[in-house]
Amino acid sequence: MNKRLLIVTFFAFLLSALHADNVMDYEIVAAGSGTQGNYLVNVYVYSKKAKLSPEELKKCAVHGVLFKGFTSKENRVSQKPLAGNALTEQQHSDFFNLFFGDNGTYKNYVSMTSSAYEVIKVQKKTYRIGATLSVAKEQLRKDLEAAGIIKKLSTGF
16 A cells, blocks of 8 residues: 555656646746737746747746736736636646647737847756746637637626
């Protein structure tokens, strides 16, 4: 019995370690007012590499809008996550695995405002890479409502 418990614990630890490698460490903050139906955000990714692809920054921006939310330090305004919390991501994991996959549709909702990156070395082997992105919140909300991931605003309480 103890061997089974040890084996199950080992595999659970192994799976959680593998999952942790795929999750990026990032911050998201408001970068001002975007155009109608869009959020303008700054995304800062912490990485061991000094360079990231624009796709990685875009993925973090959409993920942050959906599951983290963000604040504006200047205006003291906070934006709640569009899709709720990480529990929503787990409940609809089939959808979000495809959504955030290599050829995922998250790319349709985000664009870089400029090609300039901000790269700061914060520790011996850790870099903070930042960029400003625009996320199409209205279209993202409509498509997630159509997919049944989030409730429509008209459903009420």
